[in-house]
Amino acid sequence: MKNVSGSANNLTGIDSTLFQPNNRIGRNKSISKYSVQSEIIQFSLQVRTDSQHNIEIQNALTYFSQLDQDLKSSLIYNNHPISELSSEQATELVGENGYFGVDQTSQRIIDFVIKGAGGDIERLKSGREGILEGFKEAEKAWGGKLPEISYETLAKSLESIDEKIRENGGSVVDLSI
Template structure:
């Protein structure tokens, strides 16, 4: 009888251990999921802020690149809205805003955007300018790709943030942004989409593409 009781006790202990391990694993999984959600949320918010800041800059540069007349009421209003938005104006002035984002952090080393002449502003948004379509789309897409790494879900979340920030910028600045903003947004999303597509490819697909490339070279 004692042997049976002893074996039953061992069995109960074994079951308890298994149960405790399951609870530990479950807790670890829940913690991991929470951390992942927090990470993706942070990435999303960073992408939103970057998008709003960059589009606000485009609006400001677009206005600064032409001599304003009193008759140009919409441009005057947009300019005043930017000046009255402390965080945006601080960013354009070269100061660091929330998240450590600044003109310097994106590699810009020129004079503050708020101090540019019309000709200087026009040069910055030209085809080869620092804030032209090509260089800006590469810069913004590189920012979100580096932020998300090779995590597809994080990258998708960053893409959502870029889109949300763009839409919020549209609302902030009168419902319509400069044409250069739409061109830049299209190219930025295209780069991000291609990165996501590349990450989703299976090893077999990659090997097939590499094989086709080798045959073409031969």
């Protein structure tokens, strides 16, 4: 038996050289490919969560007067439960110039994806998929169809992400919402 520090035949049967930095990066392409895929999946999950949160708050504010107090208390905006808002404030937030209106909500989603992707086409596509998944999760959480403002926000977000994918030399096969 050779010495444990660098041998393939150590006491555990694990080749310790696999854990050396020069073997993980560059030489073992399957590990680095796995890392890239893992990062892309993580990015997609972050986009999904962010998109779902924005759409759910947008939906709650649209139906503000119809929500029960417990649900209003569980949803947070600006570090406060939305139950502390008046109906007028809620309406203003989803209005044309409101923080949860189509333009500002879609811009937050777009910025999150584009900045997070850094021009990488696969990350942009993954971010796009994350938006769609987040939207589906929001529909599921709210029991089906969301208000029209949410669909407008989705369409505007996807349009910008699709354009960025094309600008970077990629193509989007599924253009449906």
